[in-house]
Amino acid sequence: MKLLHVIVALNADGAERMLQRLIESHIEDPRFRHVVCSLTTTGKVGEELAARGIDVHSLGMKSPLGFPRALWRLVKLIREVRPDIIQTWMYHADFLGGLAGRIAAHKRIVWGVRTTDVKSGGSRVTVLLRKICAWLSYYVPQTIVCAAEASRRAHVSVGYDASRMMVVPNGFDVARLCATPEQRSAIREQCGFDERTVVVGILGRFHPVKDHQNFVRAAGMLAARHPDVRFMLVGRDLDASNRELADWIAQTGFASRFVLLGERRDVPACLSAMDVFCLSSRTEGFPNVVGEAMAMALPCIVTDVGDAAMLVANTGVVVEKENSDALAAGLARVVDMKPDERIRLGQMAKARIHAEFTMMRARERFEDIYLRLVEEK
Template sequence: MTRHVLHVITGLEIGGAEMALYRLILQSRGNAYAHSIIALTPEGGMRARFLEMGIKLIVLDFRRSPISQFLRLNHLIRKIRPDVVQTWMYHADLLGGLAAHLAGVHKVIWGIRTTDVDGGCARSTTVVRRMCAAMSRWVPHTIVCVAEAARQAHTLIGYDAARMTVVGNGFDFSRLTATQEQRNQLRTQCGFSANDIVVGTLGRFNADKDHANFVQAAGQLARLDDRLHFLMVGANLDKCNKDLLRWIGETGYPERFVLLGERTDVPVCLAAMEIFCLSSRTEAFPNVVGEAMAMGVPCVSTDVGDVAVLMADTGVLVPKASPAALAGGVAELLELGADGRKELGRRARVRIHERYTMECARKRFEEIYEDVIAGRGH
């Protein structure tokens, strides 16, 4: 008998939670679970991706009319009568969990995707998180954290530790490929020569991603070697971003930076890099580091979330919010030379393929579904 899992997610931006859900549903096709999605807000590039793959998607607009949209969410859950409601991120945890209970569906799984419980998030998000902590003992059957660091951080602010478990991200390696021709073509388009060393970052422009850290580190590195160039890929990493352009201008080496904005060919962008950098102030389990590893690109990352567990000894870990430290980490990889970086990238690829497959993540989620449906554990 096919079971139905209804996912409620806060939005449709191209981000870690959205991509994890996308991969989970694709990996689940033909198995014992059918999946559909309700998004609480309509904006974002994932909407087209879900629809292109034939994934059932209902889009609400809580920003426009929160009360009527909550009533509609409740009505939809009553009509669909899923076996499990799985929610992704704080607002969906709160609203989706409450709507499910009011609809008589008590098989609820919450999803925590961040470790930053002290940072500068929106006040509304802080309020929602506190409400979730207070309700964590009765709304969800299980709370799935993407990283051990996320579990620990949320336990400290009052979430029910007894209901929490960790399921790391899995990766669809069939989609993480790029040919040498694609790599060369993109590098040519960016103006890079065969001898240039490209240090890149990938992720939407956001304070948590700390792109100022990356830019300042790049400015320090640019003085060391004329071959160094810096590739920045992600939403709003483009020439319309005045703050970003100002930071780049202040380095004194604006000609070394290439801004590509949001792209759909992430594997090709990663393949164009010799070194990948994550400069974030906070993460839980950053997909992009795993994707870079899968592409054989050695990584330098700030010590955030579960990055240390993910990379182990296949990359360089540095303190967050320190351009000097980030530049020093990149310098370590530069000293390895091309052959040393290739070997480190090879080890990273082996590690991610052995430990973080999408099949493993799917099986773990399906074990949780079985426990929730059977009422085991609580």
């Protein structure tokens, strides 16, 4: 079975990493062959997939003005690849991939939606595309896969065809989510932490939806009361060159307590260097980064966005979004625990991921969709 995946970009973000994990889970399975098409550039994930022998294409679209050329090139690619199924990831790819599929006389199309903030999130182009996709959802895709139950509810509320929607939670490659004690010690030493330091970490690109300002404010409140706590920020643009972030940190009065590591390839090692993980987002679908932290046995404090509360369940703390006081209080609840209590909470989190959210479980759910569509006439 040949699948053509169409996605906006192939950077190291949540949807892209989920696509990568899905494809790599089939590397040794001769039943499935995956081809990937990025509407923009190849990106880090595209390079990694290509290195493993996956056929990766990029259309080089830089703005909406490039839509006609990208559409024509995608139609041509579909006719060349002749996939059994076209699977698209997020609005721009849903629209362009769905339209190209129909022009190429292809009917087995699977859309993918992830966001939950459908009332206020996104640019004007994204909002317009969402409205168009809501109308097209009754005609173009055979199935619409939602990464979170919260995403499904949100899109039904803005007009998507509920009968075509189903939820496939992200799956995690738990075998890769591990690190050695030596890796933990090396990063902590690099950051100037000793074993008595309680490290609160956050991981993800610098973007308004991630609400890093909320995290920094809460961290400042926590720092005032807990002299042994330090804060580690990992992700794209979370580095010393980010003046806006630096200003927020300076305003806390505890700038020396923050360590900015920027984008890293050794994510499991960075997570292992933390003692507590925080998600401060103002919107999410299914927060991959929380699942990764849980798989690394970290107790998590999350804002109540998307499926974050469902994911952590009784293994972490859930607080109101965009409320720094609440986030600081949630962090304090876990920081104030005895070390063995934090470890026990983290082990509960790890057990939950291994029981419910492995890549194997997600792969099986996608395979059920693929086989059903191929068998249907």
